[in-house]
Amino acid sequence: MTDVTIRRALLSVSDKTGVVELASRLAKNGVELVSTGGTARALREAGLDVRDVSDVTGFPEMMDGRVKTLHPMIHGGLLAVRDDPDHAAAMDTHEIGAIDLVVVNLYPFAQTVASGADRDTVIENIDIGGPSMVRSAAKNHAYVTILTDPADYDGLYEELAGHDGATTLAFRKRMAAKAFATTAAYDSAIGQWFAFADQQERFPASLSLAMTRGDTLRYGENPHQHAALYLPAGPSSRGVPQAEQVQGKELSYNNLNDADAALGLVAEFPADRPAVVIVKHANPCGVAVADTLLEAWQAALACDPVSAFGGIVASNVPLDAATAQAITQIFTEVVIATGADAAARKAFAAKPNLRLLLVESLPDPARPGLELKSIAGGYLLQSRDDGMVGEADLTVVSKRQPTDAEMADALFAWKVAKHVKSNAIVYVKDGATAGIGAGQMNRRDSSRIAAQRAVEAAEAAGWDAPRTQGSAVASDAFFPFADGLLSAVEAGAIMVIQPGGSMRDEEVIKAADEAGVAMVFTGKRHFRH
Structure with a gap:
């Protein structure tokens, strides 16, 4: 038949x-x-x-x-x-x-x-x-x-x-x-x-996930890998896959992954003040808030202009012409924002390969959800990291009390550290990242790398000193030894935010007091692998 x-x-x-x-x-x-x-x-x-x-x-x-x-x-x-x-x-x-x-x-x-x-x-x-x-x-x-x-x-x-x-x-x-x-x-x-x-089960005994294929991608992380984008079969939260692509080449596997990282971080900042996030290989390399979007872009770029080349840019407010023109001065793979006016679109159109993505709204950073990862022989499933802290959640453990400005920078650094691969160290000064250290096997090296990036950024900008001087520093997990904290102090940090909970907390607190820096514990860590 x-x-x-x-x-x-x-x-x-x-x-x-x-x-x-x-x-x-x-x-x-x-x-x-x-x-x-x-x-x-x-x-x-x-x-x-x-x-x-x-x-x-x-x-x-x-x-x-x-x-x-x-x-x-x-x-x-x-x-x-x-x-x-x-x-x-x-x-x-x-x-x-x-x-x-x-x-x-x-x-x-x-x-x-x-x-x-x-x-x-x-x-x-x-x-x-x-x-x-x-x-x-x-x-x-x-x-x-x-x-x-x-x-x-x-x-x-x-x-x-x-x-x-x-x-x-x-x-x-x-x-x-x-x-x-x-x-x-x-x-x-x-x-x-x-x-x-x-039934409100967190992890049911049997779980089936239904997805429909959205796009077949040119390749995966590398050209010899095959890849496709799949979407939840039913209604779901909106993100990069649902964005409107105004212009540019087809999105790649890496574009989608990095744009998601950028969108997730920029969503941490309320739209009452412009914020810009620059991401490279799923790690932020520059984050800033400012009175204008252009100023936020300039401050974010200044953190690490070398890594920003070929990166992903996200904004928590609609893009304007001045910012769009500034972004196009360096090679940028993807720009994603909640909107773009006609003049901004015209500026981006001069770079036809640049991918411009517009989303209706930013994802809620506190939304519940699940994250799935495949391993040989099985899958790991966990609730997404929706943990957030405010000033009321912090415990001051140092003798010196932080100033309001130091506390604001510390909370900013903590938001960014949540989105940096572990081990993560983030320096922040006046609402902008000054140095970011990501993905190292020990916290001391992350601190040193972040400080070195700050030195290089200062040299490139012609500043007298790196912006880590007088900064707040965030560590995504506790300092197991005082050496990581002392490395941050050597870089100029005067305020430290970290989870606490180490067997050597007293040793680390003593080192902070001897250095005259303020330190707060969050009671929450943000490992990201």
Whole structure:
């Protein structure tokens, strides 16, 4: 069996996009139309001749529509192996008519959940008959065509036009694969809702995650690696994948990963004051807030102009012309922001390869969520790091009390350190990063690297001294020894923010007091691997 002529079709859809046109085309080809409930009404209103499922089964739709298609007259017509003598005899004996085409899309479960509907409404939007028909038709794809997405109607039209009213086995295989993926994603969404929302389980015993492919990427982190972007199958928080790409080349794997890092960090800063984040290889290399966006850009760039080359820039406010023109003075891969005025867009247009992404809003840094990482033989799942601290959460452990300005810089440095790969050391002065040390095997080396970057930045800018002088320094985890803190003091830090909790806390506090620096503990760490 290869080509199968469509003579009888069953249509039952929640999303009625294009279904009238589809049914009209089928009817013109002499296809008998069988339908249910609202779909049947829509087709009749369009003047089409439709046979009710209840007429086929001999039973009325009942129990508020919960029971209508779960019947041998339907599933026999879907599952029968047409060239099997026993199956054919059973169809004749019970007067079961073959169904050649099934067009079904499912109750809008995920959309119902996203709307905030009550529990009873959510339960009623768990489709039973639809997935059953989809699976029956998909299993028997040697004889039955299954469509679950209005986007595939055009493909069906081409099949019917090119094969004299029939579909090919290759087409039916593709649609069957998509159908099983659809029901799997649907059941996954239901399972997740029951586990996380209804039962409030943190880590359920069984977890299925459904995703749909967004884009196939040119390659992964390196040219010899293959890559694709996948999106949650249901409604989700919005981020880089949902951004509008105004201009520029296709986004790469690294672009997406780095832009996500930049967007996540810039979202930590409220939009009442412009903030700019520059990211390179998923690590921030410059962060600043200022009275104007241009000043924030200039301060962020000054932190590490070498690393900023070929980086990702994010802003927490819409882009203006002056800032856009300044950004285009260096090679920049991606710029992402909450908007861009016409003059800014014109300035970026002069760099056609630069990718400009606009998001409707910034992600909520306190939003709950899960992070998944694959390891050999399994997966690691954790809640995302949504930990945040304010001044009221801090404990001053030094003899010297910090000033208001020092405290503000310390909290700024703490926000940035949360987004720097461990071990992380971040120096901040007057609302701008002065030096960042990331990803070292020990905290002392991170501190020294950050201080050296600050020295190089000062030399490049022609300053008399690096901006680590008089700065606040953040450490993403406690100082296990006093040497890391002393390295920061040598660089000029006068304020330290760190989690605390080391066996040698007293030794570190004593070193801070002897150096005359203020120090606060957060009681929370921010490892990032």
